[in-house]
Amino acid sequence: MTIKHLTSTSDLNIEQTHDILNLAHSILESPSSFSDLCHGKILGTLFFEPSTRTRLSFESAMQRLGGSVLGLQDSSSSSTTKGETLADTIQTVSSYADIIAMRHFHEGSAKLASKYARVPLINAGDGGHQHPTQTLTDMLTIRETKNDLDHLTIGLCGDLKFGRTVHSLIEAMSVYKNNHFILISPPELQVPDYIKSALDAHQISYEEVIRLEEVIDRLDILYMTRVQKERFFNEADYVRLKDSYILDLAKLSYAKKDLAVLHPLPRVNEIHVEVDTDPRAKYFDQVTYGVYARMALILKLLEEGPQC
Numbered sequence: 001m002t003i004k005h006l007t008s009t010s011d012l013n014i015e016q017t018h019d020i021l022n023l024a025h026s027i028l029e030s031p032s033s034f035s036d037l038c039h040g041k042i043l044g045t046l047f048f049e050p051s052t053r054t055r056l057s058f059e060s061a062m063q064r065l066g067g068s069v070l071g072l073q074d075s076s077s078s079s080t081t082k083g084e085t086l087a088d089t090i091q092t093v094s095s096y097a098d099i100i101a102m103r104h105f106h107e108g109s110a111k112l113a114s115k116y117a118r119v120p121l122i123n124a125g126d127g128g129h130q131h132p133t134q135t136l137t138d139m140l141t142i143r144e145t146k147n148d149l150d151h152l153t154i155g156l157c158g159d160l161k162f163g164r165t166v167h168s169l170i171e172a173m174s175v176y177k178n179n180h181f182i183l184i185s186p187p188e189l190q191v192p193d194y195i196k197s198a199l200d201a202h203q204i205s206y207e208e209v210i211r212l213e214e215v216i217d218r219l220d221i222l223y224m225t226r227v228q229k230e231r232f233f234n235e236a237d238y239v240r241l242k243d244s245y246i247l248d249l250a251k252l253s254y255a256k257k258d259l260a261v262l263h264p265l266p267r268v269n270e271i272h273v274e275v276d277t278d279p280r281a282k283y284f285d286q287v288t289y290g291v292y293a294r295m296a297l298i299l300k301l302l303e304e305g306p307q308c
């Protein structure tokens with residue numbers, strides 16, 4: 001595998017993505033066969049923004065591979081508060097860890113950090129830009145659930161403007177055949193223009209709608225998202241938009257029997273808890289797949305350096 005860092009979904013070509021998803025599938029079939037492959041290796045987790053799943057999932061992944069973890073849980077405990085640059089922090093942690101997973105509030109920070117990292121660097125979310133390991137998680141969930149990554153009608157619903165998981169997932173799923181995207185959001189939270197331009201340039205079919213009810217019966221995948229409160233410039237706009245979509249059993253009754261409902265989590269109120277026991281709810285399975293996807297990615301990235 002010729003990839004050194006994962007800063008954006010576009011760092012992976014289709015074969016590399018398949019290699020990772022195939023390896024993740026092998027791991028989920030027989031986790032114990034992989035339990036010692038990273039013995040003696042250290043994952044550094046640098047999280048400058050809050051996280052539950054992504055950080056714990058990386059930690060779980062490395063520990064399930066027999067490696068260990070050190071890291072920062074928030075920026076307040078790091079030397080960035082003393083004025084240290086991200087470049088210096090990354091150079092320093094490159095001496096302590098064999099691979100780094102970093103989440104940062106600035107768009108583009110992962111790309112910048114990768115220029116200073118002497119070990120593989122993984123983007124665990126950079127502001128409202130990208131979240132490529134959530135996308136590997138989402139793709140593994142889709143492939144394990146639907147057996148396929150093409151010929152799908154994929155609805156993405158909620159905050160498509162600030163939701164970085166949405167941006168990465170659209171980019172990744174665009175390379176598969178005959179996928180159709182239905183972008184469901186209020187006008188204020190539409191997908192950024194640069195993503196629409198890329199879809200247009202590659203002649204990928206998509207439509208933008210406001211009402212989930214209008215399209216739910218056509219979907220194979222429904223990817224729900226939280227309105228990203230922390231990225232709004234004013235509270236009033238957030239309050240106005242936060243309850244735009246609430247998926248409940250009444251709405252789900254119009255959906256296909258084999259719809260898969262995904263959500264990167266955390267959920268606020270956009271999926272009613274009554275949906276959790278519906279067989280179409282896949283968001284907690286998605287959490288489990290996230291560990292396997294990250295185990296596979298760590299193994300693939302470390303293949304480039306000293307063998308795990």
Ligand code: NCD
Binds near residue numbers: 053054125131265
């Ligand atoms: C997402 C994120 O951080 O972008 N969460 C996650 O990593 N699973 C989605 C979100 O915070 O809404």
